Amino acid sequence: GNSVTQMEGPVTLSEEAFLTINCTYTATGYPSLFWYVQYPGEGLQLLLKATKADDKGSNKGFEATYRKETTSFHLEKGSVQVSDSAVYFCALTLPNTGFQKLVFGTGTRLLVSP
Amino acid sequence: GAGVSQSPSNKVTEKGKDVELRCDPISGHTALYWYRQSLGQGLEFLIYFQGNSAPDKSGLPSDRFSAERTGGSVSTLTIQRTQQEDSAVYLCASSSSGGLRTEAFFGQGTRLTVV
Numbered sequence: 001g002n003s004v005t006q007m008e009g010p011v012t013l014s015e016e017a018f019l020t021i022n023c024t025y026t027a028t029g030y031p032s033l034f035w036y037v038q039y040p041g042e043g044l045q046l047l048l049k050a051t052k053a054d055d056k057g058s059n060k061g062f063e064a065t066y067r068k069e070t071t072s073f074h075l076e077k078g079s080v081q082v083s084d085s086a087v088y089f090c091a092l093t094l095p096n097t098g099f100q101k102l103v104f105g106t107g108t109r110l111l112v113s114p
Numbered sequence: 115g116a117g118v119s120q121s122p123s124n125k126v127t128e129k130g131k132d133v134e135l136r137c138d139p140i141s142g143h144t145a146l147y148w149y150r151q152s153l154g155q156g157l158e159f160l161i162y163f164q165g166n167s168a169p170d171k172s173g174l175p176s177d178r179f180s181a182e183r184t185g186g187s188v189s190t191l192t193i194q195r196t197q198q199e200d201s202a203v204y205l206c207a208s209s210s211s212g213g214l215r216t217e218a219f220f221g222q223g224t225r226l227t228v229v
Binding site for chain 1 (some may be wrong): 117118145147156157158159162170173200202205207209213215216217218219220221222223
């Protein structure tokens, strides 16, 4: 079946540290890949996306590259801030579903301390 | 409205009771989704509405779950004879169309606790 696997959290970092949150997927076909973020007390927000192999999604200093050969979409940021503390969800959709039916990972909580 | 609005934000109910959860999508959005976020299962797709088309109900976990969307706008998710395993955060999202390239905007969710 189609699934997304994320590293378990929490990930605890100091401000200005480098962030990597691993995400790998299993899918039949060619999925589109997403990272969503959920800040405390808020709804899920789209952070970035990539729709085909080798595409790089980027937003707010975060980046992720769609790697078909390793079926991965790891999230990275060069220098995290306290305000980046949130839960991050990797997700995919498949074109043959005909609509944006998201399959999510379990989420990774990021805690950034000053 | 400015965003997707869900009500109530929290609901505590007794096992066996029926509950209704409401979602008010962004004005003009034709696509509406319900997801469930639970400790054991993560975020799961439940149901999808697009315009006047028949909904995709493939994610509903049992026949105790149903949803409707009146007038192409507000949606209600109904859970009959609630069970403890129904405890979760129920998220609603809407998008301008169901297309794969359109962004889905999520509400803050309704936290359901079945006691």
